Amino acid sequence: MPRLMLSNELWSKLKKILLQHAIYNKPDLRITVEGMLYRMRVGCPWRDLPSAFGEWNSVYKRFNAWSAAGKWLNIFKALLVDPDFEWVFLDGSYAKAHQHSAGAASDQSEAIGKSRAGNTSKIHLAVDAYGLPIAFEITGGEINDCTAAPQLVAQLPSAEVIIADKGYDSESIRQQIKAQGAR
Known part of the structure; x- marks a missing residue:
């Protein structure tokens, strides 16, 4: 099993934020999020995501859908609690x-x-x-x-x-x- 990033305490806090931003609470939600964080941390291709995180294509599709819908940006903003602007x-x-x-067919x-x-x-x-x-x-x-x-x-x-x-x-x-x- 690859090293995980979220302790039980952090996951309980993050899960509340995820659910507030219309992310469906599937049974594998935590391991899917861990897979996304693992991929961002190590920089591996999606296809090389360890199987402990589930099917790589499912993790990729959720990450891509959440990104396209702006959910990751909203979660990022929700995590900004009491910043110090001094x-x-x-x-x-x-x-x-x-x-x-480069060169994707997109507007x-x-x-x-x-x-x-x-x-x-x-x-x-x-x-x-x-x-x-x-x-x-x-x-x-x-x-x-x-x-x-x-x-x-x-x-x-x-x-x-x-x-x-x-x-x-x-x-x-x-x-x-x-x-x-x-x-």
């Missing part, structure tokens, strides 16, 4: 995309772009003073930090201080931060 930190990080990941942006490293996506993340995520934007890897910053800063509630590296150093971003009442 300081907010911004930064971006690249995630390498598989060579066959929506896949957030995959060409950068020095090949096909990449970039995660622009804001965390609170505890280091817990409070907002994020996902763009193609060719999008720099100061281009994605206005949308990320606009998602932030009344932070006292916003801290970022020099990738966010532009006068327009500083003005936006001041207009929101932060330093």
Whole structure:
């Protein structure tokens, strides 16, 4: 059995949130969620998901359906309990995309772009003073930090201080931060 992430205490709290967001309480719900978390943690292809989590295709289909319906984003927002907005930190990080990941037949942006490293996506993340995520934007890897910053800063509630590296150093971003009442 692969290592699991959720203790009984954490699962009891997460299960309540899942049920509040119209996720059906099937008997295998916990092991399915564990399978999703395992796959996100280790980065394996869905087909290589250990059989202890159930049929890989079933876990993938649920994950995909929940993502498409916006349920994961709503769960993410529900987990933000009492954030500390005294300081907010911004930064971006690249995630390498598989060579066959680009070119899907879809009208929506896949957030995959060409950068020095090949096909990449970039995660622009804001965390609170505890280091817990409070907002994020996902763009193609060719999008720099100061281009994605206005949308990320606009998602932030009344932070006292916003801290970022020099990738966010532009006068327009500083003005936006001041207009929101932060330093």
